[in-house]
Amino acid sequence: MKRFGTLRTTLAIGGALFLCAQMSAEITVRGCRLVAESGGPGVARPRTVLSLFIGRVEALVGDILLLKADNYFHGQTSLLGRTRVGECEHGLDHHAYACHEHHEHHEGEHHHAHGALAYDHFLYRQYVKVASTAHVHLRRHEEIVPWLYASVRLNPANERAAVVAAYWLARQLDEPREAERVLRAALAERPSSWRLRAALAWLHFDEGRFGPALSQCESALGLFEPVESGEDGAHDLAELWRLASACQEGLDHLDKALACAQVVVTLLPESEAARERLDELKALVAGRSEGPSERP
């Protein structure tokens, strides 16, 4: 019987832990029911202590899986800021090509080919041969989808995961309905997220549904809270006004589109593109106002 000593101890501890968890879960459920009956906070979803704990683990794993998706795509550049020696096999040409293909990618985002870590140990050079992350950038984009899928399923409240997943589904993999589903599921968890509403607005806009796009865009503007301080915050807000302007133009409300474009110029006085856009709209409005008089 001596050899079963460890097993017996483990079983006893495991049993005790299980009973404690059950008791705490029962107490929490009863507590939540009481709160629900009194109409206080927490009515929406009574959770047990156990599910709260597991829920947090799920959310954490979901966030890690988002990094995993990013790792597949960028070859760990976002984790270290730059890649490890030998991981980037595509060479410098990749950057020009990437910028050409995806206007969303800016040169500044691609540190990996320029700034490899200066670690030249002979063992490390061998290690890189088996552990290199041959990232799928511009080759097999669909490979990042399972990690994004798991990330948004495990933590639907992670707006970044939902926005990234929606971007890939709608713009790269031609699955706009799935993208909308992901965004709406995330919005159910975080209805006050301006980023999710903005992503939904862009999705509608890309499909030419200007009315719903404008509606979501206005909601996003109402909820806007700059996450980044200073210039980045202004850029985010300007981007929303730019979308609003484009939606108004799509709906043929040129005066409103012009007003939105003026806000963009106010927010980004240095932006040449914003000024060009404003001039373009001014010309359109002027043409519209001159138009009827020219008609016979």
Added chain:
Amino acid sequence: MLAAERAIGRAMLIELFRRKDLYVLGLLVLVLLGAAASIDFFGVEGVEAYLRELSTTLTLLFTVVIAVAVVARQIPREVERKTLVPILAKPLSRWQFLFGKFLGAVACLTAALVVFWASSALIEAFKGMRLTGLLVQGFVLQWLGLVMLTALALFFSTLVSEAPVSVTLSLLAYFLLKGFTSNIHILASGATGFGASALGLVYTVVPHFEFYDPTQMMAFAPLQKALGFLDWLFFAGYAFGYTAVFLAGAWLAFRRKRF
């Protein structure tokens, strides 16, 4: 030649097939991978890297568990059952006994690896994935790393007399070494002077189990380059070198041990 060692090894292999661990874990690989393969990821087709990564990770994890569970409790259990003294009373040197245990453990881990890789390949083939030559490379790479781990676990089992302690020590050492040694370069790349030299020394001396984890290589199999002859020479030499060191350590600890 090596008749005594082979007899000891054969007994270990028979024991592995008598126990249910291998079958249960093999079935678990099939079920987990089958479930993972059946998920519809937003209707996107042609996704396979995740399945390769998952199968390689599961295969490695389960084989590590089997290998350590088999080898790390061999000597403590022989001592506990009082069967060690009668065995050593036979015309069998302590080295032969140890080497026999090592050979048996290698046979067991090879059997486990074959079962798990076959299960993975079955699921991959069922999903219509192309089975590349890198599968063989991944298999051999994992096998080399597990041979090294087996020798380490045998070394720990000669140091301690309790089987659970030996198993825990072996698993702890493996996962710590595999998890952390690959990150020494991050510290070393930011260090200067003595710190950099010390970290470089540590990086050179500690056994690198992470060399033998082909997860990334397998996940990106269609995009990955195969290892060359010189690379294989290095990886095989490194694994067998450390295996020899651990076996020598085990023998030194075991040769004058009193029971």
